[in-house]
Amino acid sequence: MPGFRTLVWLIQLSFTSAAVLEERSRGSHDADAVFRPVGLAVGTGYSSQTSTVKTFKLNAASSFATIDYGAERAGWPFFDVLKVDRPLQIEIKYSETFPDLQLSSSDGPYPFNVGQANTFRVETFNITKAGRYSSFLLQGGQRWQSIQLLTDGAITFRNVGLEASITTVEPEKLPGKFSSSDDVLNEIWNLGARGTIASCVDEGSQRAVWEVDSKMGVHITNLRPAQTTKAIGFESYTLEFDAFIERGGIWWSVAHSFGILGGFHLQLVGELPSATTFVNTNKTLTPANTISLAKGYAFVNQTSVTSYLLDTFKVPFSVKEKTWYRIKTVLDPKGFLSVSINAKLVFKATLTNYYSGGGSISQSGSFGFGAWQDHAAYFRNVVVTDTANGSTLYTNSLKHQKVLAEYGTGENLASVCLDGPKRDRLVWLGDFYHTSRIIGASTGRFDHSTGTFDFLLKSQIENGQLSISPNLGYDPSIASAFAPTGSYFLEDYQPLGFLSFYHYIRHTNDVAYARKTWNQWEKQLNWLLGKISSTDGLVHFGSAFLGGADAGSAVSCVSAETLYAAADIATTIGKKAAAAKFRESANALADAINDQLWNDATGTYGLSTSDQSAFTVAGTAFCLTSGIASKKQVASAISALDDLQLGFGYKDSSNDDPETTDLNISPNTNGFLLPAILAAEDWERASELIYGVWGAMLANPETNTGASWEYITPQGEPGLGAYTSLGHPWGGAATYILTEWVAGLRTADGVEGFGYKNWILSPDLGFHMGLKHASATVPLFPSGQISVHWEIKKNGQMLVEVRAPKSLKGVFKLGKTKKTLQGKSKYRFTV
Known part of the structure; x- marks a missing residue:
């Protein structure tokens, strides 16, 4: 509709910007705090074939620019x-993958939580x-970006970038390092x-996502409603407020x-006047002079963030x-919900309908307040x-x-550290398992x-x-x-x-922090002991991510591993009675697991006492890494994994x-499994898993973000479609495994290895992979490092070089050497 477009640009001088304020100052954008693109394509549509970034122009003949940042980035977009x-x-x-960039909503929206983004x-x-x-x-995580000219005219851009919300350090500049003769492994x-890097924030x-004005109230744009903490238990209430639609x-x-x-x-959508309404406004989803009612997280559904658009009501005036x-807004005890504007009833709905x-x-x-895409308002x-x-x-x-x-x-x-940079911007307790270990390696x-632990410990409830x-x-x-919900x-x-x-x-031997926080950890551990049944000796949870919540192998074995770990920490901080209690409980739990959950017929640990014939990756992983299984059971359980092979x-x-x-x-659960496979010295299976799961994240240039993924399909694509987080540390276990088993540098077992007081250099996996050389550096706490390098010389000998503090003791092991x-x-x- 060229006539309409011409009309639009003639009257656009009355506009203010939608999700931004024009020329909003965001700092100096110096080179140390900015992510700049590595590739640019300008044309009539999206293109992943980019070239050198330079000044570029969009007009009727070339209305699209595709911008590639090369890897996972995060920050506040800007352009000159x-x-x-x-x-x-x-x-x-904005998008993590190139294919999702072409969707109408790109790889969003993400109304799961506010997340300061x-x-x-x-x-x-x-x-x-x-x-x-x-x-x-800010955009919490992206690699790709596009700019499309929507109306007639021509525009020339000089700079495009992201003011960084995370550190701009590249992996090769980190204190922890790894390199080898195989670029894929690198x-x-x-x-x-x-x-x-993308998920851990200072x-x-x-920054704050609401702006507060002493006269107008709060200004909100492009953000799902944020809820007040003062109304968590409210029920059947009437909410009234003043609203001022700036746009939309x-x-x-x-x-x-x-x-x-x-x-x-x-x-509530206003009249959408042509003078201030963007030409790409979705008037089907947000029709003028209406109120839409939805249940769930928003007005559109996206994978596991389920939403139901229940109804749309016409407002009887402009x-x-x-x-x-x-x-x-009235929530009536009889099950009605009604909305009035300036005392005029717009609708009264029976929710059970x-x-x-x-x-x-x-x-x-x-209750809370927000604004839809490109909408802006005061409350x-x-x-x-x-x-x-x-x-x-x-x-x-x-x-x-x-x-x-x-x-x-x-x-x-x-x-x-967040669960991921773009979507689940929450501090997930269980998902920190891999991130904690990756930090030590990188x-x-x-x-x-410690910041993450402190944040989580503040959330401890009475039990x-x-x-x-x-x-x-x-x-x-x-x-x-929050506990009831x-x-x-x-x-x-x-x-x-x-x-x-x-x-x-284990990595740091930070005894001072362990002592400082021990009382709270012990309170959590005592809760865990209370979940062990006095009848069967197994763990009974109400719900579990790992599966088999009630007397299951995964929950029982991860609990046993936790109790053994607790005994080690208690020992190192001088809590002898606690150490004895937790070790004794772990031993009893181990006996119950082997007695009731090992299945001779399948040669592995059953899912649960109620489903012995099934078994899981997580159950196998933790029953082996906890040390519960005998050598014979380890070999059998690893062999049984063939039945779980998928892609x-x-x-x-x-x-x-x-x-x-x-x-x-799941790279997360497959990551739990890797140490179990390595403990069984099944080098070939471990190698195949690393190259398979984590190699798939690198295979397609259009989906490779340079960061670990949340899920993958059996075909090697992002596992939840556009919803998938492709900057998810819980999928990055291979990082510390390569340091510990390919380069071969890891702590010795038990308390003796805490803080690398005793360390091991055992590059069995790297040797069996056929590598010519491998190196790793591990940062120590509070300072210092250990660096190792080995290479296979032409004469068949392995040259080994190590730098480590004199106070630490190491052992080199390879085969019988x-x-x-x-x-x-x-x-x-x-x-």
């Missing part, structure tokens, strides 16, 4: 406009003059390192949980932009009353900075480890459990209020979280139907 011939509009998309992966800019433009909200090591580095409409929620259940979402309205995934319709939970003067008796429950002007803490929309409160940011996923912007000490529901995340702490202590790796359970179209391979290394800072010898 060198020249523009008239007011025009551009649409910018843009909920959307698409935003539109109105360009009226030359200068710098930048996004107010890139595989980088996967976990880069995933951790305190205050993730407003988004608010009621009866919303802080856990995994979502809530009711409402979106809703103007830049006009204040009083919005009233709608399907939203089955189960009961709850009217309990908090103020909130009042909540009890619908039944009219008593006042809550008031807030939303005109003071304190609202940021209450709604979890301020800057991040601690240096922590970034050496032990402050990120000893820690929140499994505290939010980035909320004070985690309020997490006990799911933030403690995966009970096996408690032992997985403790094992993350154990691996930190490049292993499916989670023998119960999983390989013909199921959505069946995926064993050599003690002690009393020197440098070692050089041949084998």
